[in-house]
Amino acid sequence: MGRSPCCSHDAGVKKGPWTEEEDKTLVEHIQKRGGNVGSWRGLPKAAGLNRCGKSCRLRWTNYLRPDIKRGNFSDEEERLIITLHAGLGNKWATIATHLEGRTDNEIKNYWNTHIRKKLLRMGVDPVTHQQLPPDQSHHHLNATSIAHHPGALLWAAAAASLGSLDTGALMQAQLLQQLLQAIGSNNCTSGLIANLAAANAMLNSSGSMIPNLLLDQMNCLQPGYLCNTSNFAEQHVVQQQLTNDASPGTSSFAAAEQADQLCNTTASFASHDVASAGDWSPAQEFAGLLEPMMEVPDLCSLESDSFWKDILDDSYLL
DNA sequence: AAATTTTCCAACCGCAAACCC
DNA sequence: AGGGTTTGCGGTTGGAAAATT
Numbered sequence: 610m611g612r613s614p615c616c617s618h619d620a621g622v623k624k625g626p627w628t629e630e631e632d633k634t635l636v637e638h639i640q641k642r643g644g645n646v647g648s649w650r651g652l653p654k655a656a657g658l659n660r661c662g663k664s665c666r667l668r669w670t671n672y673l674r675p676d677i678k679r680g681n682f683s684d685e686e687e688r689l690i691i692t693l694h695a696g697l698g699n700k701w702a703t704i705a706t707h708l709e710g711r712t713d714n715e716i717k718n719y720w721n722t723h724i725r726k727k728l729l730r731m732g733v734d735p736v737t738h739q740q741l742p743p744d745q746s747h748h749h750l751n752a753t754s755i756a757h758h759p760g761a762l763l764w765a766a767a768a769a770s771l772g773s774l775d776t777g778a779l780m781q782a783q784l785l786q787q788l789l790q791a792i793g794s795n796n797c798t799s800g801l802i803a804n805l806a807a808a809n810a811m812l813n814s815s816g817s818m819i820p821n822l823l824l825d826q827m828n829c830l831q832p833g834y835l836c837n838t839s840n841f842a843e844q845h846v847v848q849q850q851l852t853n854d855a856s857p858g859t860s861s862f863a864a865a866e867q868a869d870q871l872c873n874t875t876a877s878f879a880s881h882d883v884a885s886a887g888d889w890s891p892a893q894e895f896a897g898l899l900e901p902m903m904e905v906p907d908l909c910s911l912e913s914d915s916f917w918k919d920i921l922d923d924s925y926l927l
Numbered sequence: 928a929a930a931t932t933t934t935c936c937a938a939c940c941g942c943a944a945a946c947c948c
Numbered sequence: 949a950g951g952g953t954t955t956g957c958g959g960t961t962g963g964a965a966a967a968t969t
Contacts, residue, residue, distance in 0.1 A: 626937070626963090650954065666955075667938065702957060717958075718936050933967070939960080946954070 623659045627668055634658055635665055636673050671714045678710025682719055690716060691724060695738045 627635075638656035639646055646652060646669070649662035658665060671677075682690070686708055693704045701713035701720075708716065720735075728735040 624939075648954080662954085663940095664938075670956095671937075699958065713957075714937080722935055929969105931967105931969070933965100935965080936961105936963100938962090941959090942957085944954105944956080947952085948950105 621659070622661050622664075624664070627672075631658060631660070632668070632673060635669060639669065671712045676710055677712065682711075682723075686711070687719075687724065690720065691738075694720065694724075698736075 634656055635658060638652070638658075646666075649666045652658075652662055652665050653660050656665075660668075689707060690704060693707055697703055699717075701717045705711055705713040705716050725735040728738075732741050733739070734741050
C-alpha cells in the first residue's frame with residue numbers, strides 16, 4: 610500500500626482558508642463538467658487553482674456542494690446522531706449517510722463540541738454510552754445528586770439504553786425520571802400517572818422488560834388501566850423510529866440490566882432519604898395525582914427538548 | 928476597554944482502503 | 949499478483965469569534 614504523495618510538500622501550493630474567488634473558481638469548474646470532477650489530483654491545474662487536489666476535494670465535499678444543509682442541528686438530528694453513534698462509534702461518514710445534507714466533518718465537529726460535552730456533563734461516557742464510574746463522573750448518581758439533578762439519571766439511563774437501540778429501555782429511563790420527581794417532591798408534576806400509563810403501554814407493546822419495582826408501584830396505583838395498551842393507543846401516536854432503526858441481532862439485555870440497576874438506586878433513594886423523613890408514602894402521593902391524559906414525548910431527548918427541559922427546570926425549583 | 932480564556936469549526940495531516948495498470 | 953496512485957476517512961490543529969475576567 611503505497612503512501613499517497615502529500616500535496617503539502619508541493620512548493621508554492623496555497624494552504625489555509627479559501628477565498629470567495631477560489632470558491633467561485635472551483636464551483637464553476639465542477640459545474641462546467643456537470644458535477645463530474647474526474648481526477649481530484651488533476652483538478653487544480655485544470656481549474657487554475659493554486660491548491661492541491663486534496664484540499665479542493667475537501668472544500669467541495671464539506672462546504673461547496675450544492676446539497677449541503679446549513680444551520681443548526683435539529684433535535685431530531687441530534688437524537689439520530691447519538692443513536693447512530695451508540696451503534697456505530699466514530700464512523701462519521703456512515704453516520705452522515707443517515708443525515709441528509711450533513712457532512713461527516715460537520716457531524717464530527719458537532720459531536721466533539723456539543724454532544725460529547727453534554728454527555729460528560731451528565732456523567733455518561735461518550736465513547737461507550739455507559740454511565741461513568743462515580744470518580745470520573747461530574748454527576749455522582751447518589752441520592753443527593755439525583756435529588757438536585759434528576760436529569761443525570763435520565764441521561765445515564767438513556768445513554769446506556771441507546772447502546773442497544775432499545776426503545777423499551779429508553780422508556781424505562783423516562784419512567785425513572787418521573788418516579789424521581791414524584792419521590793423527590795410532595796408537589797409533583799401534573800399528569801404523572803398518565804405518563805406512567807403511557808410509558809407502561811409503550812413497554813407492553815414493545816415487549817420490553819420493566820423493572821418489577823416500577824411495575825408493582827404502578828399497578829398498585831391504578832390496576833387495570835396501567836397495563837391497558839389500547840387506552841393509551843387510542844389517544845396517542847408513539848414514534849418507534851429507534852426500534853425500526855435498530856440493527857438486527859442487538860440484545861436489550863445489557864440495557865435492561867443497566868436500567869434495573871438504576872431502578873435500584875431509585876428505590877434505595879426513596880427508602881432511605883425520603884421515606885424515612887416522615888410518613889409520606891409515594892403511592893399515596895401518586896394516587897392523588899390522577900389527571901387527564903397529557904401527551905408524552907416519544908423518546909428521551911437532549912436538554913433542548915422543551916418537554917423535559919421544563920420538567921427538569923420545575924424540579925430544580927422544588 | 929483591554930487582556931485573557933474558551934469555544935467552535937474549517938481545514939489539514941496521515942493512514943489505509945480502493946483503484947488502476 | 950503486486951506495486952504505484954488516488955480517494956476516503958478519522959483525528960487533530962490553528963485561528964477567528966465569542967465569552968469572561
